[in-house]
Amino acid sequence: MNLLIGSLTVGLILSLLAIGVYISFRIFNFADITADGSITLGAAVAALLLVNGYDPISATLAGAVAGFLAGLVTGVLHARFKIHGLLSGILVMTALYSINLRIMGKSNLSLMSVPNLTGMAERFGGMLFGGRADINLWGWSLAVRDISILLCSLVVILLATGVVYLFFRTDLGTVMRATGDNQQMVRALGSDTGLMIILGLGLSNGLIALSGALLAQYLGFADVQMGIGMVVWGLASVIIGGSLVRTNRLGLAICGAVMGSILFRLLVAIALRFGLNPNDLKLVTALFVFGALVLPNMLAALAERRGRRSHA
Amino acid sequence: MLEITGYSKTFQKGTANEVRPLRNVSLRVEQGEFVVVIGTNGSGKSTLLNAVAGAFPPDEGRVTLDGQEITGWPEHRRAKLIGRVFQNPFSGTAPGMTIGENLAMALRRGQFPGFGWALNRRILKEFRDRVSTLNMGLEDRLDTEIGGLSGGQRQALTLLMATWRRPSLLLLDEHTAALDPRSADRIIHLTREIITREGLTTLMVTHSMIQAANLGDRLIMMHKGEIIRDFSGPAKRRQRPDDLLAHFDEVRRRELLDQSAADLLRRMYI
Numbered sequence: 001m002n003l004l005i006g007s008l009t010v011g012l013i014l015s016l017l018a019i020g021v022y023i024s025f026r027i028f029n030f031a032d033i034t035a036d037g038s039i040t041l042g043a044a045v046a047a048l049l050l051v052n053g054y055d056p057i058s059a060t061l062a063g064a065v066a067g068f069l070a071g072l073v074t075g076v077l078h079a080r081f082k083i084h085g086l087l088s089g090i091l092v093m094t095a096l097y098s099i100n101l102r103i104m105g106k107s108n109l110s111l112m113s114v115p116n117l118t119g120m121a122e123r124f125g126g127m128l129f130g131g132r133a134d135i136n137l138w139g140w141s142l143a144v145r146d147i148s149i150l151l152c153s154l155v156v157i158l159l160a161t162g163v164v165y166l167f168f169r170t171d172l173g174t175v176m177r178a179t180g181d182n183q184q185m186v187r188a189l190g191s192d193t194g195l196m197i198i199l200g201l202g203l204s205n206g207l208i209a210l211s212g213a214l215l216a217q218y219l220g221f222a223d224v225q226m227g228i229g230m231v232v233w234g235l236a237s238v239i240i241g242g243s244l245v246r247t248n249r250l251g252l253a254i255c256g257a258v259m260g261s262i263l264f265r266l267l268v269a270i271a272l273r274f275g276l277n278p279n280d281l282k283l284v285t286a287l288f289v290f291g292a293l294v295l296p297n298m299l300a301a302l303a304e305r306r307g308r309r310s311h312a
Numbered sequence: 313m314l315e316i317t318g319y320s321k322t323f324q325k326g327t328a329n330e331v332r333p334l335r336n337v338s339l340r341v342e343q344g345e346f347v348v349v350i351g352t353n354g355s356g357k358s359t360l361l362n363a364v365a366g367a368f369p370p371d372e373g374r375v376t377l378d379g380q381e382i383t384g385w386p387e388h389r390r391a392k393l394i395g396r397v398f399q400n401p402f403s404g405t406a407p408g409m410t411i412g413e414n415l416a417m418a419l420r421r422g423q424f425p426g427f428g429w430a431l432n433r434r435i436l437k438e439f440r441d442r443v444s445t446l447n448m449g450l451e452d453r454l455d456t457e458i459g460g461l462s463g464g465q466r467q468a469l470t471l472l473m474a475t476w477r478r479p480s481l482l483l484l485d486e487h488t489a490a491l492d493p494r495s496a497d498r499i500i501h502l503t504r505e506i507i508t509r510e511g512l513t514t515l516m517v518t519h520s521m522i523q524a525a526n527l528g529d530r531l532i533m534m535h536k537g538e539i540i541r542d543f544s545g546p547a548k549r550r551q552r553p554d555d556l557l558a559h560f561d562e563v564r565r566r567e568l569l570d571q572s573a574a575d576l577l578r579r580m581y582i
Contacts, residue, residue: 171425174413181406188365188404189473190391190422248408248457 003269005146011265012153013218014233015258016160016211018241021234022257023164023204026242028180032201033089033231034074035208037096038067040227042209043216044100047109050217056117060213067209068202070096075198100224107224116217121152149218160210161254167203168250176200177250208234229282232289237261239292314341314481314513319363319373333359335537337373341481341530346507346514350524350556351534352563352577357517358399360534361483364515366390378480392422395474397467397487404470407459411450411469414458415439418473446472446502464495468502475506482507484516488523496520500527521553521581531556535563557581 017039024032042063049059070092077088101107125148134141167173178186179196186193208230216222241260245252268285272278321334333356341347351357362368364375366387374383377393398404405414416430419438436454444451446468450461458466467487474482484503488496500523507514518524524531531548533541533556541559543551560577 167427169430170427171416171420171430172427174409174416174430175425178406178409178413178417181408182403184398184403185406186417187387188391188396188398189417190388191417191425192386192388 002143002146003273004266005142005150007265007269008262009146009150009153009218010215011262012150012157012258013211013214014237014265015157015261016207016214017230017234018237018257018261019161019164019254020204020206020208020211021231022238022241022253023207024201025235025238026180026253027168027177028197028200028204030078030085030180030197030201031089032071032074032204033086034070034092034096034201034205035089035231035234036227036229037093037100038070038205038209038227039212039215039230040100040222040224041070041096041103042067042212043222043226044103044109044224045209046213047111047216047222048103048105050111050114050116051109053114056115056120056217060117060210060217063213064206064210067212068206070209071201071203071205072198074205075194075201078201079194079197097224104222104224109222110220111217111222112220117152117214118149118217118220121149124148124152153214153218156214157258160207161258164203164207165251165254172199229285232282232285233264234261236285236289236292237264239289240264243292313343313378314339314364314515315374315376316340316360316364317374317376319375320371321359321363321368322371333537334363334370337537337539339532339539341513341515344511344513345530346512346528347516347530347532348524348528349515349517349532349534350519350521352560354536355534356537357534358485359537361485361515361517364390364481365394365396365483393480394483395421395477395479395481396483397470397474397485399486399489401463401466401470401490404473405458405466408457410455411443411458411461412436412439412454414469415443415454415473415476418476421473421477421479442472442476443469462495464491464498467491467495467499471499471502471506475510475512478510478512480513482512482514484514484518486517486519489519503527519581521556524556525551525553533559 017035021035024030045066046059046063049062050056074088074092077083077091078085083091122145125144128148129135129144132144135144135147168177175186175191176196176199179191179193179200183193186196212227215226237260238257239260240263241256241258242253244259244263245256247253268281271284276284316337316339319334319337320332322330322332324330333354337360349357349360363370366382366385366389370383374381376382382390382393396404412431416435419435439454440451443454448465448468450465450469458469471487488499491499504527506512514528516528529548530542530544531551532539540563560581564577
């Protein structure tokens, strides 16, 4: 049961990563792999500030702002210097590796002994449940600490998701969505598509870095390696989410990304539980995404061929 | 008023594929004038429209619109003053977004998009009223995705969007060429109605000699990057489709094209 709650919490925290990837991949049609660097950047910036005694909320937000800036850089490389989108992301991601090491000063920063959001969530939970260490829920004995962190993550993610959804209903958000849909039309209606891509990647990486800042505080450390493979992870969540909701409608698609992230994390937890070697996890994730990208087309082609044969 | 002075453009300069779609073109379009542009394939008429819209910078020459020099303005900045409808019905609208969301962007053409709601009840009412003038029943489908509409419906909406905020200049680039005859007819009807009602300064490229003869109050013909004919007033009104074809024939004779090319022209334009 604690395993379940743990993976729910991580799934929720990483759903911000999934939403960020949804924005770059699905809304802007832009394969942005800055994410691998920006999720670590968010964790590194937040960790540095926490270690230096800043309050957890400012530290977390600063992490998100750092990710926003990293996204802007990728956007400027692509839109203003005309560098291929994938390459722009690779350049920024590579640069961020050194930058993250510089920020943290070493490859791993522990947050166990400094006040952070996890501690705040625990204190809040203590007040909510009247200081008990465990509560009984339908016969399960649950640690109040875990439950409080889960509830607080849920609140934070609901807030962030709601803000993103509302943002995409504003004029600016509408033009951003149209930029991914039809750039010619956006220019003809007087908006700078380059600027929209730059801002959109900023938003995407800001959310991803926020996810990193939260994850570091949940895990109790920031590590310079923690971002490796995170784009594929986010993509897997987006793909699962897409198949759950099966629509382009903005609100449902964002919910789908959140659900996809949670479900994917649960699947991973189950697989690990049943003996999957953690070292194989990234390979399995990559294979999963490959299958999810290719299978629908193969199935459709197969169905068509079968249909044609039955007509003949 | 639009003024193009000494505009030249060469694509792929210095390569075997070098093309010069515009050679020292000068054109002055008066306020409220409706100019129809015809010409053979590759004559530079679409390039002329793209040059005015700002799709590329000129090698030489200037473009001024309403007394402002816009030569150095990027495409999106010119869109404050210019409304456009493209040949491809898919170019003018965002397919994955709803009719309402598309119109919301047209409503604010040329303004920097801010944090206000794209749609609200008052705006939706305005959309319903204006879309109902199309008589296509689209006013009740403002929240359907545009990608599901027919080419004719999308082109009608694009036309409406291009003129929602009155543009200083309307550019129509063969905007009925990809439509079936019935839809093309409706769009032409709508085009004439909007241009007349709003008194819009318009440049319209067309391949249809019937449209060229019946629409507009001035007609220019382009060939190899130059304007070779310019009719306005009574001279324009006298032009019938056959007369226009005769101009093409004349060009053909001058160019000593062979008979097969002439047949191709006839097939395409009659």
